[in-house]
Amino acid sequence: MILQNVLRMVDPEHSSRVSVLARNFAQALSIPEREAMLIGMGAKYHDIGKISIPLSILQSPMPLTEEQQEVMKRHVEYGLSILSVYHSEEMNVAKTIIATHHERWDGTGYPNQLKGEDIPLVGRIVALCDVFDSLSSERPYKPAWTLGQVLDHIRQERGKAFDPELTDKFLEMICEGVLEGKAL
Numbered sequence: 001m002i003l004q005n006v007l008r009m010v011d012p013e014h015s016s017r018v019s020v021l022a023r024n025f026a027q028a029l030s031i032p033e034r035e036a037m038l039i040g041m042g043a044k045y046h047d048i049g050k051i052s053i054p055l056s057i058l059q060s061p062m063p064l065t066e067e068q069q070e071v072m073k074r075h076v077e078y079g080l081s082i083l084s085v086y087h088s089e090e091m092n093v094a095k096t097i098i099a100t101h102h103e104r105w106d107g108t109g110y111p112n113q114l115k116g117e118d119i120p121l122v123g124r125i126v127a128l129c130d131v132f133d134s135l136s137s138e139r140p141y142k143p144a145w146t147l148g149q150v151l152d153h154i155r156q157e158r159g160k161a162f163d164p165e166l167t168d169k170f171l172e173m174i175c176e177g178v179l180e181g182k183a184l
């Protein structure tokens with residue numbers, strides 16, 4: 001399947017970790033098993049649109065300029081465009097995740113500035129898992145953060161970037177070691 005080849009070209013380790021984390025988080029939230037599985041499968045595709053972002057931006061060793069950030073944000077629309085011809089249950093969840101994983105609880109995210117529970121639950125789940133894994137990992141422009149730094153950041157973004165109730169459950173479960181993730 002062509003999509004699998006595309007996935008392999010866009011930080012596949014990050015995609016896999018976010019996928020596992022999202023599935024486990026959904027299970028821990030008592031979301032029915034079948035839905036949890038679809039969330040995990042859909043989460044793999046959250047950044048697939050980055051295939052269309054120039055490598056000079058993706059691999060920039062410096063924090064992105066405002067202009068570069070605007071280009072980076074377009075990975076959402078590119079991802080939706082790539083998946084637009086697919087209509088399975090898995091792909092429909094993937095599209096919702098792509099469209100909403102950068103929305104913020106306080107309404108200052110992108111691309112649609114959705115706020116609070118207007119953001120689909122799957123987008124709120126993947127937003128937490130994505131940030132957790134991105135900060136825990138080394139990137140061209142930053143070293144990996146320690147688990148303590150990552151959890152502090154997530155705590156600070158409770159009610160800002162993230163759904164406050166989900167944040168509490170996420171932190172609780174990370175601390176209990178229920179979730180799988182490379183930082184644990």
Ligand SMILES: [Fe+2]
Pocket residue numbers: 046047075101102
């Ligand atoms: Fe993204």
